[in-house]
Amino acid sequence: VNSRYPQFRKGIEEARAVDPQRFEQITEMYLDWAMRARGENAIERCTDAFVQFTTEVNLAQVRYEAEGHYEHQSFDQLRADHYSDDQRMAGYLWGVYLTNYLWAHHMEIAIFFRDRFVQRLESGAHVVEIAPGHGGWGVWALTCASQATLRGYDISRSSIAIAQSIAGAAGVADRAAYKEGDALQLGVSGASSADACICCFLLEHLERPQECFSVIGRLLRPGGRAFITAALTSAQVDHIYEFRHESELYCMAEQAGLHVAESLSAMPRRRLPHARFLPRAMGLVAEKREPVAR
Numbered sequence: 001v002n003s004r005y006p007q008f009r010k011g012i013e014e015a016r017a018v019d020p021q022r023f024e025q026i027t028e029m030y031l032d033w034a035m036r037a038r039g040e041n042a043i044e045r046c047t048d049a050f051v052q053f054t055t056e057v058n059l060a061q062v063r064y065e066a067e068g069h070y071e072h073q074s075f076d077q078l079r080a081d082h083y084s085d086d087q088r089m090a091g092y093l094w095g096v097y098l099t100n101y102l103w104a105h106h107m108e109i110a111i112f113f114r115d116r117f118v119q120r121l122e123s124g125a126h127v128v129e130i131a132p133g134h135g136g137w138g139v140w141a142l143t144c145a146s147q148a149t150l151r152g153y154d155i156s157r158s159s160i161a162i163a164q165s166i167a168g169a170a171g172v173a174d175r176a177a178y179k180e181g182d183a184l185q186l187g188v189s190g191a192s193s194a195d196a197c198i199c200c201f202l203l204e205h206l207e208r209p210q211e212c213f214s215v216i217g218r219l220l221r222p223g224g225r226a227f228i229t230a231a232l233t234s235a236q237v238d239h240i241y242e243f244r245h246e247s248e249l250y251c252m253a254e255q256a257g258l259h260v261a262e263s264l265s266a267m268p269r270r271r272l273p274h275a276r277f278l279p280r281a282m283g284l285v286a287e288k289r290e291p292v293a294r
């Protein structure tokens, strides 16, 4: 970044400033996995993808400020144009991979995930990851919970391939199984058996995010816990549902039988001048309520 994209250095320093020691640890972990998964030049290629993705997001936010709404409304359209385009998705996903901690507000969410969700995961937990994309969140959880197993479901073939490669790089491939499919179809007939569920940055990609909360509610056993994140008033090429208030996420979780135990809303350090929208990322730790006999 210093030599090729110096204009991105400030943002990365902001992310490091969130917690310099943890930043070093996460960087080492994420880049080590990327190098094992992608081989030579992995860091250069990931950096290119990160810069391209971040630039696209910034431009999308400028258009959103001008238009007042996100660009896309149709999930089917995005599925055809974006999620099914393997080459495009690969670049996109490696870019997203690094945003997990190279954007300061995402770094805050990553620490929240590690300290408030992963830390309390039982070692043999059965985890379901919805829309793993690159797979980084779930693989991180598996490296901390030594006997845990994970099933991941993503609509994009490219995501499945990258998530598998990251799980292999982290040495947890024997505990992680990924399958291509629409997450909204999950748990329709299955028992509520998952101990934990991870669903990061999918909700805003859906036309009806409430359906995804219902899936999480169906998958979890009573007392099971979920880590859920969403972007609010943050444009991106594949964002459809415009969350404006944190309370919307609380309401959707509650309607699905989930109790929000903790949450964190974080915002970028810099914004567009005179911006009318305040972009945020929100993380929730939610627990499926035990049925109460009254």
Ligand SMILES: C[S@@+](CC[C@H](N)C(=O)[O-])C[C@H]1O[C@@H](n2cnc3c(N)ncnc32)[C@H](O)[C@@H]1O
Binding pocket: 083, 096, 097, 100, 130, 131, 132, 133, 134, 135, 137, 153, 154, 155, 156, 159, 181, 182, 183, 184, 199, 200, 201, 202, 205
């Ligand atoms: C922004 S990426 C998030 C990746 C990762 N979870 C993260 O937080 O960095 C969105 C992911 O959602 C997946 N996706 C979109 N709609 C989906 C659906 N209906 N079912 C399963 N996966 C879906 C995409 O293929 C993509 O991998």
